[in-house]
Amino acid sequence: MKTNVNLLWVLAVFFAVVTAVYVVWSLVDPFHGRVEWAGTFMLGLSTILMAFVAFYLDKVHAAQGGELPEDRLDGNIDDGDPEMGFFSPWSWWPIFLAASTALLFLGLAVGYWISFIGVGLGLVALTGWVYEYYRGLFAR
Structure with missing residues (x-):
């Protein structure tokens, strides 16, 4: 580094x-x-x-x-393998969030009215992504 x-x-x-x-x-x-x-x-x-x-x-x-572990000559692969966080492997919400962001930018390029649709869908997708572990099959 x-x-x-x-x-x-x-x-x-x-x-x-x-x-x-x-x-x-x-x-x-x-x-x-x-x-x-x-x-x-x-x-x-x-x-x-x-x-x-x-x-x-x-x-x-x-x-x-x-000095980072991957910069050392005597370092092992496992030395630079920290915990990165929790990621939901079967969540569909990031895909919907990306689609709504694409609509938002498409609206900026084509017509501003499409941006309103993208913002609305983005708020729904962001809410779903945040609260996906509070309801349904994976509720905690």
């Missing part, structure tokens, strides 16, 4: 340099002569994104003790 952090910091510095070069280049351009804001913001936000992700991964890496 430390290699990933270093690569992301290198990318952040690279995007910062490219942003500066882009601004200077657009200023000295005889046809344009001013800052081109769309590209400047895109490159600046790319710099910030790389810095945020690198900072986050660096803090997570430090909180995990500095």
Whole structure:
């Protein structure tokens, strides 16, 4: 993970340099002569994104003790196999939730009225997914 952090910091510095070069280049351009804001913001936000992700991964890496089991040469496969949580293997609700999200984005692209249908179905699917273990065959 430390290699990933270093690569992301290198990318952040690279995007910062490219942003500066882009601004200077657009200023000295005889046809344009001013800052081109769309590209400047895109490159600046790319710099910030790389810095945020690198900072986050660096803090997570430090909180995990500095070296992950899969990074060690003497590590076993079982060392990096933690409990990830509980997942319902036969639940249909995530499929309905994905379909409602697809309808929501289709509505944003085609017609806003489809988004209302997607939001309604999404609320039903999210409620069903949250409460699926409170009713029926798998109630606890």
